[in-house]
Amino acid sequence: MTAYYNGFPQSDKDEKIDMINLDELEERAKEVMPEGAYYYIASGSENEWTWRNNTTAFNHFQIVPRALTNMDNPQLDTEFMGMKLKTPVMISPIACHGIAHKDAEVATQKGAAAAGALFASSTYGNKSVEDIAAAAPDAPRFFQLYLSKDWKFNQMVFDAIKQAGYKGIFLTVDALVSGFREANLRTQFAFPVPLDFFTRYQGAKGEGQTVAEMYASSAQKIGPEDVRRIKEMSGLPVFVKGVVCAEDAYLAMGCGADGIYVTNHGGREVDSGPATIDMLPEIAQAVNHRVPIIFDSGVRRGSHVFKALALGADIVGVGRPYLYGLALGGPKGVQSVIEQLNTELLIDMQLTGCKTVEDIKHAKIAHINYTADNLKSNTDPSRIKPYPVTAENQMKDDDSDAVSGASHS
Numbered sequence: 001m002t003a004y005y006n007g008f009p010q011s012d013k014d015e016k017i018d019m020i021n022l023d024e025l026e027e028r029a030k031e032v033m034p035e036g037a038y039y040y041i042a043s044g045s046e047n048e049w050t051w052r053n054n055t056t057a058f059n060h061f062q063i064v065p066r067a068l069t070n071m072d073n074p075q076l077d078t079e080f081m082g083m084k085l086k087t088p089v090m091i092s093p094i095a096c097h098g099i100a101h102k103d104a105e106v107a108t109q110k111g112a113a114a115a116g117a118l119f120a121s122s123t124y125g126n127k128s129v130e131d132i133a134a135a136a137p138d139a140p141r142f143f144q145l146y147l148s149k150d151w152k153f154n155q156m157v158f159d160a161i162k163q164a165g166y167k168g169i170f171l172t173v174d175a176l177v178s179g180f181r182e183a184n185l186r187t188q189f190a191f192p193v194p195l196d197f198f199t200r201y202q203g204a205k206g207e208g209q210t211v212a213e214m215y216a217s218s219a220q221k222i223g224p225e226d227v228r229r230i231k232e233m234s235g236l237p238v239f240v241k242g243v244v245c246a247e248d249a250y251l252a253m254g255c256g257a258d259g260i261y262v263t264n265h266g267g268r269e270v271d272s273g274p275a276t277i278d279m280l281p282e283i284a285q286a287v288n289h290r291v292p293i294i295f296d297s298g299v300r301r302g303s304h305v306f307k308a309l310a311l312g313a314d315i316v317g318v319g320r321p322y323l324y325g326l327a328l329g330g331p332k333g334v335q336s337v338i339e340q341l342n343t344e345l346l347i348d349m350q351l352t353g354c355k356t357v358e359d360i361k362h363a364k365i366a367h368i369n370y371t372a373d374n375l376k377s378n379t380d381p382s383r384i385k386p387y388p389v390t391a392e393n394q395m396k397d398d399d400s401d402a403v404s405g406a407s408h409s
């Protein structure tokens with residue numbers, strides 16, 4: 001079934017998604033989303049070089065399997081900023097979940113809560129923070145802040161999120177203007193569903209804005225003094241979201257940031273910037289456990305989560321895949337995406353002798369440069385040719401000894 005907001009189709013599903021891996025969802029989402037909305041999510045900036053490399057650069061690091069570990073039954077629970085989480089996988093903040101599902105962030109919050117994952121909701125959310133909180137009152141949640149030029153708007157936001165029980169703020173500093181996202185220009189994308197905080201503050205003017213217009217109402221100039229002011233006005237812990245080098249980690253800690261969020265916005269801002277996983281080791285070294293580190297951008301596999309944790313992250317965010325999950329399965333679709341990453345991560349934990357998330361942080365990682373190492377597997381449906389049908393390779397219904405063969409097609 002499909003719901004409509006002013007003619008814009010929104011999923012109203014709530015069902016688990018059958019999948020082999022997260023990559024599949026990117027293609028399947030096209031079947032349920034209009035083109036402009038799909039490309040708003042899927043795209044990066046300019047040539048999308050950074051977007052591609054965010055994922056492929058995980059291959060620069062290798063998980064070293066360990067022997068004779070005498071360990072079984074690994075566990076994913078972890079604690080973060082005093083919150084008990086069932087997984088180190090976090091739902092990264094994404095604007096306007098109403099492009100994927102009629103219940104927008106309320107549906108995402110339900111899925112995240114069912115999986116015991118930390119949910120971060122965006123300043124550009126469709127649903128109110130009160131409704132999001134009411135969807136799962138005891139679930140852990142953080143708020144992502146696009147700082148406004150207007151401090152009265154900021155104060156309104158701080159009051160609302162505190163009241164709604166949000167545990168802290170991710171201050172986004174890497175999107176002072178929108179990256180040059182050509183797909184949005186081609187499809188002339190504008191947010192089809194109103195964003196709650198803007199409607200609350202500006203009334204009807206909050207509707208139907210383009211991405212560039214939204215960014216224009218946010219601060220283009222953010223400095224250390226703003227971090228101090230946000231901390232003071234909100235009384236909440238503040239992470240700086242958008243750190244990709246050691247210098248900025250020092251700067252953020254110097255002005256009292258409570259945590260560092262390593263991300264390049266999923267390759268949607270500076271194209272040709274480095275993949276975040278390549279920068280994580282130098283940032284982790286600079287931070288040296290003084291404050292927690294969150295990592296995201298390009299995470300599509302349990303092994304990516306493993307590597308980010310092993311290289312210095314405390315929790316690891318996933319972005320686009322869960323929005324595809326939301327479109328394809330609603331709350332349970334979001335849950336399926338987290339569980340898929342959990343399933344893959346648990347295999348790597350078992351095979352490296354890591355009983356806990358804390359153990360992963362001490363796992364052995366190799367750093368060997370391979371070339372031509374970025375292909376999908378040979379058995380991936382996007383690469384395989386039709387299987388040959390020969391006289392010898394067919395299963396026979398009446399031959400109980402036959403154990404393998406090709407499918408007729």
Ligand SMILES: Cc1cc2nc3c(=O)[nH]c(=O)nc-3n(C[C@H](O)[C@H](O)[C@H](O)COP(=O)(O)O)c2cc1C
Nearest residue numbers: 041092093094095122172265266297298318319320
């Ligand atoms: C469609 C879309 C909208 C986003 N909206 C926001 C946002 O409102 N605030 C923010 O801080 N980051 C936003 N991000 C960035 C994500 O928080 C996250 O850093 C990124 O998606 C991670 O990369 P991945 O999608 O490759 O996992 C957005 C990303 C996407 C794909």
